[in-house]
Amino acid sequence: MSSTLPIEALRAPLVEACEKTRRIILRAPTGSGKSTQIPQMLLDLNLVQGQIIILQPRRIAARLLAARIAAERGVRLGGEVGYQIRFDRVESAETRIKFVTEALLLRQMASDPHLKGVGAVIFDEFHERNLHADVAIALARKLQEKQRPDLLLIAMSATLDTASLAQWLEGSVTLAADGRAYPVATEYLPGGRAAGRPIWEPAAEQVRRVLQEEDEGDILVFMPGAYEITRTLSAIKALPEARGIECLPLHGELPPEEQDRAVRPGADRKIVVSTNVAETSVTIPGIRAVIDSGLARIARFDPLRGIDTLFVEPISQASAEQRAGRAGRTGPGRCIRLWSKTDHEARPAREVSEIRRVDLCETLLLLRASGWGDAGDFPWFEAPDPRSLDRARLTLIDLGAWTPEGQLTDMGRRMAVFPSHPRHARMLLAAGEYGCVTEVAAIAGLAQGRDIVLRKVDAATESARDAVGCEPGSDLLQRLALLYRATDMRFDANACDALGVHAQGALQADRAARQFLRIAQAQGLTINETPAQPETIRKCLFIGLSDRLAVRLDAGTLRCAVVHGRRGELRSETVVRDARLLVAAEMEEVQVRGEVTLYLSLVTAIEESWLHELFPKDFSEVATVRYDPTQRRVVTRLERRFRDLALATVERDDAPSDAASRLLANEVIAGRLELERWDSQVDAWIRRVNFAA
Incomplete structure (x- = not known):
């Protein structure tokens, strides 16, 4: 364990705090x-009996941090130190320090409400306020209050709003290690x-x-997504100054070996271009300069329309501070922000928590099914938007998971x-x-990760x-065929590239599918061995x-009307262009060129008889009943609807006389309908009558 890290100053205060609370x-x-040393302090100072679980918001961080601690302690990964992320579990009965992603802890708490054998739960990078972390810390607090007073809870971050959390987490002790290593x-x-x-x-x-200006030190560049990373790497490699310098990408969609390559220390200088996966927890040794775009792709959910949005947005001041800190880990560094100081001061102090911006359907269902109560009564650190709760409830009713x-x-x-x-x-x-x-x-496995179909491929x-x-009729059936082909090719990267298929994405989809099959079989579902009919x-x-x-609103365009009062447009690359009725696996509001x-x-054609x-x-x-200004007449509009979506419309001339009279009178009074014999003399007569009255 390094004695030069700033977190070492908290060794004695940590012992004292654990004795008090x-x-x-x-x-x-x-x-x-903090991410590597605090778990080791708890173990080595015998402050915890049982397993120490550390929650990480990202799989790459959980894996790399576990490997780092195992290396520091000189032990085999999977022995004293392990990790568990989706599709990857490296632990044993002797594991005392275990890194997990937040969703996995929730599933563990659902199956083991008392967390038997767990002595501490550490919520690392809690400032990111992921939805699963918010649910997990509320459940852990409740468990500690009711059945497990011995359970140690630690929330930690570089930019945490400690005052509000301390108020919610009553009786807590706040520790702070100020100052960077450099x-x-x-x-x-x-x-x-x-x-x-x-x-x-x-x-x-930059x-x-x-x-x-600098003869040594690695460079870390932050970009919002994989596309921008690719373009940035191309621009950097074209620089004469970059000749002989290794230029590497880093993001969550890369295979583990490529991620390891980006973070592995080496004798030669390198430039790493990364998404915000390198913003927290993951330390890349040797970084002495950070070039920060100040941007990130932020997923949001619009509860009013029930759609997901994905926009490139400016990061908060807290995130910018996190990114700058990457340059001060192993020596004095510099951070160049690609925005002005005035812009920086206008940015929000912190990001909006996930609970205020993502779909809550899965969370609400898990809360109710696990006996954790209704979301309206749940002891949230920060309560979700009531509109988001209403939208999630509506979706669960539509799916038959809840009654009205x-x-x-x-x-x-x-x-x-x-x-x-x-x-x-x-x-x-x-x-x-x-x-x-x-x-x-x-x-379903295909839906768990990135789209396996690569865009912008050659002819x-x-x-x-x-x-x-x-089989025709669905974009998802097309992707299913490509997944099967990738499986036959054993997810070979070159073979998949030749088909325009993302090999790593296909591998992840296959793993997810196998997990779903195991669960389905455990639930008593029959697994078919012969191919099913496309219609089913x-x-x-x-x-x-x-x-x-x-x-579809008309055959000549890709415009559509959607259930619950929404309007949208089919993506041009869909294979389902002629269907009148369809369902969309993805509905996303995207900002393109402003x-x-x-x-x-990912749409699928639907037959009306199925409805x-x-x-x-x-x-x-x-x-x-409405007035048609084009035909200058009152008509009755009959709509046949599925929920609130009009499937067919017919107009007839049989409007009730009283309703028709009211509509015509309103049009006349508003001046939008002129009567043939209504002239200035009639207006004058009306004025005289009104005056006399």
Whole structure:
């Protein structure tokens, strides 16, 4: 254990705090060593009996931190120190320090409410306020108060709002380790980035400047996503100053070996271009300069329309501070921010917590099914938006998981077993009835990660991909065929690239599908060994996506009307271009060149007869009387609706006379309808009558 890290100053205060309370809030700067050293202090100073679980918001951090501690202690990874992330579990009966992602802890608490054998739970990087972390810390506090007063809870971060957390976590002790290991000088771009200029251009310019001014030290560049990382790496590699310097990407979609390569220390100088996975927990040794775009891709959920949004947004001041700290870990560093100081001061202090910006369906279902109560009564650190709760409840009712009165159904209880969005759980249960569990499990697996279809491929690759035979009627059936082909090719990167398929994404989808199959089998569902009929697969998709039913507005465009009063547009690359009725697995509001559009993607064609077969009670006929200014007459508009979506409209001339009279009178009074014999003399007469009255 290093004695030079700032976190070492908290060794004695940590012992004292553990003697006073079992609730600790710890604030320490980026690079201080809190993620690796605090768990070891608890173990080595015998402050905890049982396993020490450390929650991490990202899988890459959980894996790398466990490996780092194991190396520091000179033990085998999976022995005294281990980790568990989705599809990867490295631990044993002797594991005392265990890193896990937050969703896995929730599932563990659902199956083992008392956390037997666990002595401490550490919520690392709690400032990120991930939804699962908010739920887990509330449950852990409740468990500590009711049954486990011995359970040690620690929330820690570099930029934590300790005052509000301390108020909620009553009786806690706050510890702080101030000061970085080394100072970091912060610079701003005078005047900021020019409007419309791609972010990778000024980033490459600043990399050139650092290479010209500094003879040693690695460089870390922060970009919002994989696309920007690729463009930035291309711009940097074109610099004469970058010749002979290794340039590496770092993001969550890379294979583990490529992630390891980016963070592994080495004798040669390197430049790493990363998303915000390198913002916290993951320390890259040797970084002496940070070039920060000041941007991140932020996922949000619009509760009013029930859609996901994904925009590139400016990061908060707290995130900027986290990123700057990456340069002060192993020596004096510098951070160049690609925005102005005035812009920085106008940015929010902290990010909006996930509980205020993401879909809450899975969380609400898990709370109710696990006996943790209703979201409205749950002891949140920060309560969610009531509109988001209402939207989640509506979706769960649509899926049959809840009754309209809010009671959990038998279907909902079965759905909660699957570690995924309730939509996919509902599809899988339907697949058990229709004999297509194998295919639907694979489709659900495809939905758990990135799209396996690569965009912007050359003509030869697109032709090879199109040649892969698939059943018509669904973009998801196309991806299912590509997943099967990738599986046959053993996810070989070169072979998958030739098909325009993301090999690592396909591998992750296959692992998720196998997990779903194991759960389905444990739930008593029959796993079909022969291929299912495409129509039955599409029916199951519809059952899980009925609240995303859309009807084409006209045959000449890709515009659609969607259930619950939404409008959107099909993505142009869909294979389902002629269907009138369809469901969308993804509905995402995307900002492209300054314009915002609601895109419907991964769509499946639906037959209207299926609506009557599967949801007969969700139909209604609505009659409205209105004035048609084009035809200058009152008409009755009859709509046949599925929930609130109009499937067919007919206009008739049989409006009730009293309603027609009121509408015509209103039009006349408003001056929008002129009567043939109504002239100035009539107006004068009306004025005289009104005056006399």
